[in-house]
Amino acid sequence: QKEVEQDPGPLSVPEGAIVSLNCTYSNSAFQYFMWYRQYSRKGPELLMYTYSSGNKEDGRFTAQVDKSSKYISLFIRDSQPSDSATYLCAMSVRSSVPTFGRGTSLIVHP
């Protein structure tokens, strides 16, 4: 079992839909949880960052962490075609380089 599991998709949704992206992990020592967005032929860019359990909201994006279930989610409200990208979850123990999921490809069609 990989340390971080993420369904590669693709996930195809109509414009305006609520998108739910998820990752599970096995290392209970992970404390820091991140979501990166990677457009085609570009480098990943940090979208959301959360420490420990709980929710964090930033505009149309909400990140959730459930440490008891070792499960994290990213919700995108009112999805737009410009949200079409690969979304990578990443997580780490303090002082460590993040471990990345393989990314979920999201396609938002008009």
Added chain:
Amino acid sequence: DTAVSQTPKYLVTQMGNDKSIKCEQNLGHDTMYWYKQDSKKFLKIMFSYNNKELIINETVPNRFSPKSPDKAHLNLHINSLELGDSAVYFCASSRSELAGSKETQYFGPGTRLLVL
């Protein structure tokens, strides 16, 4: 101004050749990284340098040798290229080596390497 830049963007070469990829960051960060992203999109850390000193060296063939002439630059030299080296190589930087805690990593645009 590009924060983390890499050259070249594309690299097509024959098996057995030696090639280098260069990375520069203008963010004033102390720590730089090389990642490899394979065809299945897995992003794996290869090396990390903090203030020109190697701090992470994952299980990578010794054909790969990073070099940091100063803290703004981290180059990757690859000897005797093999077919399996074909991937996208990303450089990244962060303010300190505590990437993954409060320190965000900033990624370059990637270098697409194809070994024929």
